[in-house]
Amino acid sequence: MSSSVSGTSSSVTRTYGLSGSGIDVDSMVEKLMTAARQPYTKMGQKQTILGWKKEAYNTLATSIDTFRNQKVFNFQMKSTLAAKSVTSSNSSVASVTATGDAVNVNHSIKVTQLASGVTQSSTAKITTGNSKSTLASQFGVSGSFGVTINGKSITVNSSQSINDLVSSINKADAGVTATYDATQDRFFLYTNATGSSAAIDFSGSSQQGLNFITNNLKLSAVSNITNAGVSSAGTVGFSDTAALAGQFSGLAGSFTLKVSVGTAVANIQVDTTKTSLNDIVTQINNIKDSSGNQAVSAGLDANGNFSIKALTSTPVSLAGSDPAAISFLQNQLKLGSVDASTPITETGVVSSETVGFNQKAMLSSTLGWPSTFTLNVSDGTTTKALTIDATSTTMESFLSQINSLTGADGKQMAVASFEHGKFTLKSYSGDKQLDLSGSDSGALSFMTNALKLVNQSGQDAQAVLDGVAITQSTNKFTVANVTYNLLGTGSSTVSIANDVDKIISSVKTFIDDYNTLLSSVNTKVSEDYDSDYQPLTDDQKKAMSDEDISAWTTKAKTGLLHNDSILKPMAESMRSAFTASVSGLTGKYTSAASIGIATGVDWTENGKLYVDEDTLRSALEEDPDVVYKIFGTTGTNTNENGIAVRLSNILKDASSKIVDQAGASTATTLTNDTTSVLGKQNKELTTNMTTLNKKLVAQENQYYSQFNAMEEALSKLSQQTSYLSSLLGNS
Known part of the structure; x- marks a missing residue:
């Protein structure tokens, strides 16, 4: 039987029992140590109480x-303490909630259009091969080629599967989600957002990529064109509505252009990072003579030339304009003869070379498109084909040819226009949609890459709230602490009141x-x-x-x-x-x-x-x-x-x-808490217990040493007694 203190055994070599005394040394030492251990036990109890506290x-x-x-x-x-109740006269138009800060008034809302995104799906089953293990076996395509969706490039490799393609598109951060339904054998693309800025735009795709999109995935590169129309996603050539700094290389800073006709003056403040050429033209054209008539004409013509001229006998003066403003007119707008001291008469001044997009020049020179292509325009009933040779066709002619197309009913099919550096195509009839997907790959590439025509765009929500027209990219928006979730078109009266209950x-x-x-x-x-x-x-x-x-x-x-x-x-x-x-x-x-x-x-x-x-x-x-x-x-x-x-x-x-x-509740025990009051007390107790434990071990060892010594002495005494007994027995 052994005894120890706090789990530490005695280091003394125990020799008791040699004398045959029958003394239970372990029991005696244990009883002696029980009293000695009381302070140590109480310290442990104090530590337990600290943990409980x-x-x-x-x-x-x-x-x-x-x-x-x-x-x-x-x-x-x-918002918590002034809760509001909301009632709507037509819950099918909008569901409405209000915070406590909303004013208790009635609101009228008329929804004319809901916000929407874009969904593209295959027009028919797409698999033509006997296996779907790779794009090559599923569609018969070969090699690698590029597809661009909303400006994000995606490499399509024929050794990939269609599910690999879906994954690549979804990882491209293009603002769309792709899926493939094996049961329907159709490919789907959805925009992740709603509103007019949400789009599925394939511009930038290679010609092989566009072929793959239209012929293999059977998605329409340009389709479902309503009378709302689709437009270029970016500037085609020059845009007079974009900031000047982005249209004229090296132009920066700000300046003041002063244009006056008699006593009528326009001080035009130009910030090249914000102001467009159209902004300047609008302010110049707004100058009126004493009779209230337009006194100056400025702007770009179809040839891309810029001009300024007086519309009355009173000349136009640029006196007082900044030198930087005159430099802009001379160097960027190519009006070399213009200066601050020379008036501009009714004869006017014209740029010495093309400034904007020249709609009378060949497409091959303005857009760098050298090939001939066939554009098919369908309204669902009639399909018309236009063969366009870019080396002999101007933008003006291209627009004219599209606008001259007629359907089976003899009415115009499409409306094409080119303004502010963007091409727009609309269906002439409100109940018909245009589709260009039957065009050859060259035409589709021209429309998507040269004209940057967005395949499809979403639409903004449009409503009239309390008599004010509003446009929102989503169907949920908040105005004056009232949140509207648009559900359908129509009108509704919304009442805000305190919700006492x-x-x-x-x-x-x-x-x-x-x-x-x-x-x-x-x-x-x-x-x-x-x-x-x-x-x-x-x-x-x-x-x-x-x-x-x-x-x-x-x-x-x-x-x-x-x-x-x-x-x-x-x-x-x-x-x-x-x-x-x-x-x-x-x-x-x-x-x-x-x-x-x-x-x-x-x-x-x-x-x-x-x-x-x-x-x-x-x-x-x-x-x-x-x-x-x-x-x-x-x-x-x-x-x-x-x-x-x-x-x-x-x-x-x-x-x-x-x-x-x-200590913080995250410190689960006092052991790792050394900063709180209880943590410091626990640390002090731990230190004291360690010191006391060493003393108790030494004391226990001393007891065993003493009992060992006693046993050795008794053993010797026993030996001596035996020896004496043997001597006496022999005498």
């Missing part, structure tokens, strides 16, 4: 922080949560501590049942936070936060009690609150913002603060003190 603190801290962050925070906001419900829930926290704190603070119930030692537990151990431990943990110096003041401050009036408020409602929130008559409930719904409802009917004023008002001091603001400060201060006392 930390656990109790952290449990309350979690409740405090949850109540403060999730409940008190919301009760400082008007919801406010009362919110107050009752808040008070219930407050009472729960206060009760938890009061329970811990009022519990009595019984020092007779200390943490059980291992030896004590061995002699007890599990049920008895649990009951004992529960009792031992009770009262550890009795009259706690953090929790008790916090509970008192919480009660005071509700009883004190909010200074600065006037009228009959200045405190919680005035709106029906007060403690009961039983003082033993320690501040439990009750809500008188009738009083609260009456107060809300007289002043819809009364709850917000009493709870959410922010002042310069505690007296001026609303109840929720006060509570937030009280709970924050208590939570901080608990962290100082017991």
Whole structure:
């Protein structure tokens, strides 16, 4: 039988038993050490109590922080304390919600168009081969080629499968999602957003890529063109509506162009990063003579030349313009003869070379398109083919040929235009759509790459709200704290009013949560501590049942936070936060009690609150913002603060003190907490226990050494006695 201290065995070589004395040395040493170990055991119990206190603190801290962050925070906001009810005369047009900051008025909304994205799907089954393992076996394509979707390049390799292609598209960040349905054998593309900026644009794709899109995936490169039309995704050549710095290389900075006709003056402020040529032209053309007629004409013609001329006998003067403005006219707009001192007459001045897009020049020179292609334009009933030779066709002629196409009914099929550096194609008839997908690959490439024609664009939501036209990219938007979720076209009247029932419900829930926290704190603070119930030692537990151990431990943990110096003041401050009036408020409602929130008559409930719904409802009917004023008002001091603001400060201060006392709740044990009060106490106990344990081991070793010495002495005595006995026996 051996004995040890804190798991450390004695280092003494034990020789007892040699004498045959029959003394139970282990039992005697154990009894001697039991008394010596009492200070060590008590230190261990103190460590256990420190851990229990930390656990109790952290449990309350979690409740405090949850109540403060999730409940008190919301009760400082008007959106919580001034809830609104919304009714709509036509719920099929829009579902509407309002925050507490919304004004109680009626709104009228008329929805003429919903926002939408773009969906493209194969027009028929797409697999032509006997296997779908690779694009080569599924479609008969070979090699690698490029496909561009919304400006993002995707490499298509014939050794990939169609599912690999789907993955590549979805990883390209092109603003679209691709899917392939094997059952339907169709390929789908969807825009991730809605609105006019959402598009499926294949411009930039190689000719082989466009062939793959149209012939293999059977997606329309350009289709479903309504009378709303589709336009170039970017500038084709020169755009007079884009910022000057982006259209004229090397142009930067700002300048003032002063244009005057007699007493009429236009001081045109030009920021080259924001101002367009069209902005300048508009301001020049707005100059009026004394009779109110246009006095100056400026702009680009179909040849791409820029001109300025007087429309009356009074010349146009540029006197007072910045040198940079004159330089812009001379060098960028190619008006070499223009200066600040020379007037411009009715003869006018014209640029010496092309400035904008020359619609009278051949497509091969303006767009660098050298080939001939066949463009098929279909309205669903009639298909017309145009053979275009880019080396002998101008933009002006190209537009004319499209606009001269007629359908089976003899009416114009399409409307083509080229303005501000963008090509636009529309269906002439509102009930028909155009499709160019029957065109050859050269035509599709010309339309998508040269003219940058967007395959399809989404549309913005369009509505008239309270008489004001609005355009939104999504069907959900917020105006004046009222959120509209558009559901269909039509008209609706929306009424905003206070939702008294919801406010009362919110107050009752808040008070219930407050009472729960206060009760938890009061329970811990009022519990009595019984020092007779200390943490059980291992030896004590061995002699007890599990049920008895649990009951004992529960009792031992009770009262550890009795009259706690953090929790008790916090509970008192919480009660005071509700009883004190909010200074600065006037009228009959200045405190919680005035709106029906007060403690009961039983003082033993320690501040439990009750809500008188009738009083609260009456107060809300007289002043819809009364709850917000009493709870959410922010002042310069505690007296001026609303109840929720006060509570937030009280709970924050208590939570901080608990962290100082017991550490953060994330520190699960005191072992890794060396900064809190309890953590430091635990560290000190650990140090003292280590020191004491060394002394106890030494003391135990000393006892064993003494008993060993006694045994050795008794053994020698026994030997001597035996020897003497043998001598006497022999005599």
